């Protein structure tokens with residue numbers, strides 16, 4: 001019951017012992033131990049910004065815990081479209097719900113909601129800032145397939161500069177003793193304050209531009225999308241996009257037991273022709289999102305302990 | 306204590322000492338606007354500690370917490386002397402604040418603190434760089450003087 005009632009807003013608020021606990025409980029949920037643990041609870045699922053993928057994953061997780069769900073899937077359907085403040089919307093829904101899950105396009109919206117609500121708030125994405133449950137499912141997938149995070153060699157590839165999932169994952173991995181390979185075009189490198197942060201935590205990292213140089217050393221290769229909008233020159237984009245695509249041509253530069261992960265949706269970063277390769281685990285990873293979110297709901301509700 | 310008398314004496318109030326040379330006017334602009342009382346400024350005074358320094362004396366003014374915080378961001382090495390009946394009764398070293406509560410605004414237009422009425426809060430993440438993280442949007446900023454105006 002240690003974590004009953006806590007808000008899940010940002011990796012900045014969490015630590016290794018919480019993550020270890022969540023990983024353990026997610027495993028139990030996946031093994032079928034906690035079915036209907038939240039029976040009788042009401043979860044408010046507030047998607048001020050539409051996100052079908054995250055919403056469906058949460059809906060499935062809520063169903064797995066046996067809780068009931070109320071909410072909306074776009075801002076147009078909420079009363080904020082009538083000019084009500086976020087705080088007032090949350091204060092009202094707080095009267096009905098045991099847990100609030102929310103997605104909002106404004107950064108800090110979930111933090112603000114947590115300040116005014118009594119019910120625990122789970123951040124399902126706040127603009128370009130945080131999306132902690134994505135990080136939890138990433139971490140769980142690594143834990144499950146590699147049985148640890150300490151001492152792994154983990155490649156993070158793509159847009160390391162703006163990528164929200166990357167920034168949160170870097171934070172989470174910094175609680176462990178993984179060695180990081182930061183693979184990106186030079187204009188999309190990890191911001192220097194994350195590098196400072198890694199250094200302050202004593203985490204070993206390497207910056208490089210081509211994953212094939214280190215592919216056979218990696219335990220995990222985590223890929224993210226490189227957005228066209230980041231490039232002023234479309235020719236430059238095309239050049240970069242091609243060299244960050246995993247395909248049959250370069251997949252053999254990875255080791256036999258490297259796992260390939262991706263937060264999805266993908267565009268061109270991973271060719272569908274490698275989906276059947278046993279190393280490609282991104283759909284499996286998406287499925288783990290359901291178990292991770294179910295475990296999290298149970299933990300903050302105090303129903304899983 | 307010789308240099309004290311190069312700048313007009315005050316009976317009661319605050320002396321801000323050891324400001325880096327050239328920063329006095331900035332400090333006045335940020336924390337000295339809302340007072341009708343006497344203010345004396347000394348610029349480019351000799352200092353054994355920092356070479357050249359500026360100094361400000363405020364008659365009848367005692368700095369509030371937000372003013373001390375702003376001063377700490379502008380001139381972390383400054384010191385504050387409280388004067389009563391012509392005597393220094395208290396010397397304070399200021400230090401860079403760990404938390405800035407309602408001192409600065411977030412520069413991210415998509416941050417909730419710029420869209421709803423909420424108090425801003427920033428946490429120090431790197432003292433050397435004067436770097437702070439917004440409590441809400443979690444952006445990190447190196448606090449330059451323009452944040453304070």
Ligand SMILES: [Zn+2]
Nearest residue numbers: 411416439442
């Ligand atoms: Zn902000």
